[in-house]
Amino acid sequence: MDIKQLQFHYKNSGAIIRSLSTTISAGKVTTILGPNGSGKSTLLSLLAKNLAPTAGQVIVNGRDLQQFTQKELARQLAVVHQQNEAPFDLTVEKLVEFGRLPYRHMFSFDNKEDAEAVEWAMACTGLTSLKSKKLIELSGGQKQRAWIAMALAQKTNLLFLDEPTTYLDVYYQIELLELVRSLNEQLGLTIVMVLHDVNQAARYSDELKVMKEGQIVAEGEPKHIMTRELMLRVYDVEAVIREDAEAGFYVIPVASTTPLG
DSSP states (O other): OOOEEEEEOOTTTTSEEEEEEEOTTTSSEEEEESSSSSSSHHHHHHHHHSSSSSSSEEEEETTTTGGOOOHHTTTTTEHHHOOOOTTTBHHHHHHHGGGGGGGGOOOOOOHHHHHHHHHHHHHTTTTTTTTTSGGSOOOOHHHHHHHHHHTTOOOOEEEEEEEETTTOOOHHHHHHHHHHHHHHHHOOOOEEOOOOOOOHHHHHHHEEEEEEETTEEEOOHHHOOOHHHHHHHOOOEEEEEEETTTEEEEEEEEEEEOOOO
């Protein structure tokens, strides 16, 4: 996926994305980082065609994103949004079946390929034993896995996750990010996430795109770009950068440079 001179602003507002160009590496886990209001989720929405750019292009498999129909695009990429809604009495299996909609025609019924894709997606996310459970009966982490399973059932090579850990306890955050890493390594998926936690992003990502004021100000492997200077520039935070054999690469915020009041 190539992004070329991408720009976006809402009507009667300033630019939210400013002449942004970058490449999403195939087969890697890429995380978009940055403070609130930096344009992270807006960028992901542009890459998923949920928003149309004011200028510039997003190229997917050699084709302009805006040329895809919604059904065509749903066969290329799957998105798990920050907030997802479905009837609480819906079962896990029924939710995952919605991932097969891009492959169905009017008046068509479930076929063997659909059923196999649904079973496979639930197995990949550890939900086979919970497939008859209603969504209301699931924990937050299990619900998020169900939405990811629905996305996997689309059988795409691209998976977008918008702040997937936001409403989860720490245990389920780690469980989910371990799942993301596993899906990338075992299935070769290209995964793009938006995260807030710098250390989680550094641990579970191959590449980072760090944003500030609608632009990417640093990109590359976490250990190469996450410096004290970058933390100060992007987050206005003094930080210490460490790395050890067990915890890997991590950032310790020390103090904010912005005065209170």
